[in-house]
Amino acid sequence: MLQDYLFPETISEAVSFLQNNEGQARIIAGGTDLLLDIPEGKVKTNCLVDINRISELKKITMEDGVIYIGAAVTHNQVAGSELIQEKAAALACAASCVGSHQVRNSATVAGNVCNAQPAADTAVALVALGATVEIATPDGTQYALVEKTYAGVGKSTIDSTCQLVTRVSFPAARKNQGTAFVRLHQRNALALPMLNVAVMVELAGGRFKWARICMAPVGPGPMRALSAEQALKDAEITPEVIEKASRAVLEHANPRNSALRGSKEYRTSVLPVLVRRALEQAVANAGGTCN
Amino acid sequence: MNLKILKFTLNGEPIEITVSPDDMLVDVLRDKLELTGTKKGCGKGECGACTVIINGEAVNSCLVPAMKTMGANVETIEGIGSPEKFHPVQEAFMDLGAIQCGFCTPGMIMSAKALLDKTTSPTSKEIKRSLSGNICRCTGYVKIEEAVQAAAEKMREKQ
Structure with missing residues (x-):
């Protein structure tokens, strides 16, 4: 049962509220996951520290080619941001797929990362974008790659009882870079992803310079398809190369049988198709062609 | 229990009400303010029956702690x-x-x-x-x- 609900005005005040409560308090941003977990007993806390009054956490900004998304920025704000649509299309698309319109008006992208669900749409996109989280802790600011914040299914290395994610950042896509997000779901709204794939590519002279491919839920967190990425490095952009790389993602994917998400067999067959589509779209977004 | 004074604007009128930190907005609206036009369906943010508008945005009031609306502008079906x-x-x-x-x-x-x-x-x-x-x-x-x-x-x- 909650005993208190606090409104810090600054990041340092938020961290000190957490400290004062010695592990019994927890950060709330959107709360759309947390408020389901508390009554079910999955999360125990007696005080919520609401970060929505900290003005610097409510902004999307770009400085020196790096985009910063504050921890109180919602999915709909990200999905509707022209900057994100232009410079990180995969993330805008991923943010528009989460939950329902109402959920996206409350739920934050930083919260999607902190909740550490393996197929969190925006986390999958952020891993492909090479994103970093900035974390305010009692010992100062720390940084971690989004893909390194997964400590298991639903478990994050970020401890919301003593740490606060302040913002997520990633390099804006430059010329010759493209991103894409592809999702398979049972219906078009309010559906969990059966599979989701995000990719980022950089092209140079008809070749891939590099590619980052992230896919879920095929492991305990968003999974990088490292073999496929290796296969694309400096490779010519042809349908054959993309097809081969798309099949290679299965080396790093271990989908389970799931009543909600489909059978292992089905998802194993479909995953390479989604990766191929994502790669083709990212190449097109980067101004390249696959012929 | 540490009861709190919650102040917000509800359907254009300033409201001041005592709530518990774990009260959800939908329950405060229905049970304390007797505004039963807002329905409670699933209680999990999946059905949308409890949708209200907070600061211009539609949200599920079953997933909003009442305290989160401190200082906010809340609209319900009764107010429109x-x-x-x-x-x-x-x-x-x-x-x-x-x-x-x-x-x-x-x-x-x-x-x-x-x-x-x-x-x-x-x-x-x-x-x-x-x-x-x-x-x-x-x-x-x-x-x-x-x-x-x-x-x-x-x-x-x-x-």
């Missing part, structure tokens, strides 16, 4: 029209039969109002996206979308 003067969305739902049992209707109307407050020329895609979190189990969604379009048209005429 009255039997003497219905909101254009309410009127259109009645005129076009976009209603059966009525349980989902307040949520549908609040989602539609939030959209039409932003634009009175919504596309079909925008209407569908705005209503995607509102589940109706009686009927389909065609009449509901038509009603939102009709309300938008009425609102455009008045502009």
Whole structure:
């Protein structure tokens, strides 16, 4: 049962509220996951520290080619941001797929990362974008790659009882870079992803310079398809190369049988198709062609 | 238990009420303020029956701690029209039969109002996206979308 609900005005005040409560308090941003977990007993806390009054956490900004998304920025704000649509299309698309319109008006992208669900749409996109989280802790600011914040299914290395994610950042896509997000779901709204794939590519002279491919839920967190990425490095952009790389993602994917998400067999067959589509779209977004 | 004084604006009127930190907005509206137009369906943010508008955005009031609305502007179905003067969305739902049992209707109307407050020329895609979190189990969604379009048209005429 909650005993208190606090409104810090600054990041340092938020961290000190957490400290004062010695592990019994927890950060709330959107709360759309947390408020389901508390009554079910999955999360125990007696005080919520609401970060929505900290003005610097409510902004999307770009400085020196790096985009910063504050921890109180919602999915709909990200999905509707022209900057994100232009410079990180995969993330805008991923943010528009989460939950329902109402959920996206409350739920934050930083919260999607902190909740550490393996197929969190925006986390999958952020891993492909090479994103970093900035974390305010009692010992100062720390940084971690989004893909390194997964400590298991639903478990994050970020401890919301003593740490606060302040913002997520990633390099804006430059010329010759493209991103894409592809999702398979049972219906078009309010559906969990059966599979989701995000990719980022950089092209140079008809070749891939590099590619980052992230896919879920095929492991305990968003999974990088490292073999496929290796296969694309400096490779010519042809349908054959993309097809081969798309099949290679299965080396790093271990989908389970799931009543909600489909059978292992089905998802194993479909995953390479989604990766191929994502790669083709990212190449097109980067101004390249696959012929 | 540490009770809190919550102050916010509800349907245009300043409100001050004592709540517990774990009270959800939907329960405060229905049980303490007796505004039972906002329905509680799933309680998990999946059906949209409890949709209210906070600071211009449609949200599930079952997933909002009441305390989160401190200082906010909250609109419920009771605040947008009255039997003497219905909101254009309410009127259109009645005129076009976009209603059966009525349980989902307040949520549908609040989602539609939030959209039409932003634009009175919504596309079909925008209407569908705005209503995607509102589940109706009686009927389909065609009449509901038509009603939102009709309300938008009425609102455009008045502009």
